Amino acid sequence: MFRARAEDFRTAGRRSYARSAGALRAPAVRGKSMQKIRIHTKSRPGIVYCGEGAFEQGYEETLAGKELFVVTDSNVARLYADLIEKYFGSAHVCVVPAGEKNKNHKTLFSILDEMVRARCHRKTVLVAFGGGVVGDVGGFAASLYMRGTRLVQIPTTLLAQVDSSVGGKTAIDYRGYKNIVGSFYQPEQVLCDPRFLTTLPKREIRCGLGEIVKTAALDAEIFDILQGATDFGLRFLEKLVPLCVRFKAGVVERDERETAGLRQCLNLGHTTAHALELDYGRRSHGEYVLVGTAFETKIALAEGVCKREYAERILKIVSRALPKMPRFPDIGSAAENALLDKKNSGQEKISLVVPKARGEYAEISLPLPTYAEYLKKIEGGLL
């Protein structure tokens, strides 16, 4: 029932970035540094293939011969046109427009539409091939179509590899709120191949770095590695991918649906990140996470939750990742956005997950005016 639909690709300029993407067509040194990380959640066991060759090995072991429905975005479709033709030439490929602004219900329903037209069924494997946006909206579509098809994530950004592809959160933004509509839906496999990262613009590397720094503020081992590093080049960051995946997998296994009070630790820095993202919204999510981590570290320090020495180490890591802190005029009013955060369920207080000590975090809760005051002081350089 599936036919090749090569005409679905947007072929404009499809070779423009082919040089670096071509790396993936070189004979893979299979399993060289490839590892499989298993995640056992209540709802479904999953495997993350991590390292060079993850794509080919994962493809062979989990996708070859299956009925596939591939979701990707316009950038990835262009950059990896040859790879898509080679591996997904006989699958239905659905190309959505790239960018966070398209992580919405229009895109979701355009995917569901194509799934209906492609006569997808429950055993169809939806392959989300792209960054966090494709993973979130593609995974969401997989969770909803016939109440759930099979799902494989192939994350192509650093952020998606270290964070969003693992853990089963899917979502769209709605009415200006990030991820307010979504589901929990574990992928069966995640194929994290570092070679996809070679085509990433610098800005997107920094974006992933945001989540890595956040993880460092939660996990002692990753903290030590980041602390010891002098520069955060791609080769260096790649090595952190499996560590971040393992850390997140451990959290998700113990608290898949964020009901046991553990998974929210992954929101460190995020309350402020989301609040700023909502008002200023021109930078990448990861940059706001870096900013949020810095702000919330300073708040933790001021509140006496975090010791000065540790706070300074975290701040140093942040400033290595984001040398120039952006400015946020009128930040006091952005503070209110934090009330809309999922974590702040129906309260008047703002909950923050903040660094406490190496490998330890704390949850603090502040009245809105106090929180707004902090943001203003920090932005003004007074804290």
Add this chain to the structure above:
Amino acid sequence: MFRARAEDFRTAGRRSYARSAGALRAPAVRGKSMQKIRIHTKSRPGIVYCGEGAFEQGYEETLAGKELFVVTDSNVARLYADLIEKYFGSAHVCVVPAGEKNKNHKTLFSILDEMVRARCHRKTVLVAFGGGVVGDVGGFAASLYMRGTRLVQIPTTLLAQVDSSVGGKTAIDYRGYKNIVGSFYQPEQVLCDPRFLTTLPKREIRCGLGEIVKTAALDAEIFDILQGATDFGLRFLEKLVPLCVRFKAGVVERDERETAGLRQCLNLGHTTAHALELDYGRRSHGEYVLVGTAFETKIALAEGVCKREYAERILKIVSRALPKMPRFPDIGSAAENALLDKKNSGQEKISLVVPKARGEYAEISLPLPTYAEYLKKIEGGLL
């Protein structure tokens, strides 16, 4: 953060049916015949309150004092305006237009919109107060908003009480396909109070009867009761509600996500029902289920899967529920719709769950032309 929003009610004609609905305002003889049926699924334990007084007792034990977001439809809001004001006066009440044609993404997103505006959060209890349409789309919204709020079903139709409110399937129709987009999401409580059924039009009683007859074709005890009955009045049917709930609960406990090969038994009669519903679509779902059960019983007989004597008993029960079998001109082309059924995942064959013997069912699979031939013969009175 929740305020009474009495202006949300459509007050037009709100007293027109108040007489019978008023029964619910009479002091309840609590627990008289009320029973609690527990459902233990992998994802969440649930309780079905069943019998007269279920509404008040369930309200006291599970809803009083909580932040509630009530979803109901225009008919139920009108019929039960007083009850809504009394019990949900301080909650946010979202009234959606009644009818299957509104079980769509527009209604879904209008509910999500109101949830955003009402600043609902994860601990908000979404109360789906109405028939299967409200239950399916309201439950769907509950499963998606912030990836899941709390959910209580208050089914007000016979169909919703015996079937749709229990088991956690939620959905909308899309692009002409029934329930093609949805989720599995178990309610924490279901309040099945027979007094709501007193305001139901006859047609809607027959609708629930469809699922009851289907259940009788699966469960020996219910089969015996239906066989022994001379008329299917409301008082009689009410008594079947807890039996049907128990039967469904047992199935759902063992196969929540329809992956273990058991839950699909609940689709008995439904392949044909859905195929006809898609093409003719003027009658209620339950009537199509009655028709589908009759057609598939005849197919089972012709295929040698079901003995004549038992088939005739099933057909007799169907004809007592639906004395006049509707006509389906050009039924052969409707047969193709069955290919689109979720059960027939990517096959060219049609799967049917058919009666086999008292308390036993069978799954059969027919090539499309054979299935179409059967439908034509049965419609033509040749089988």
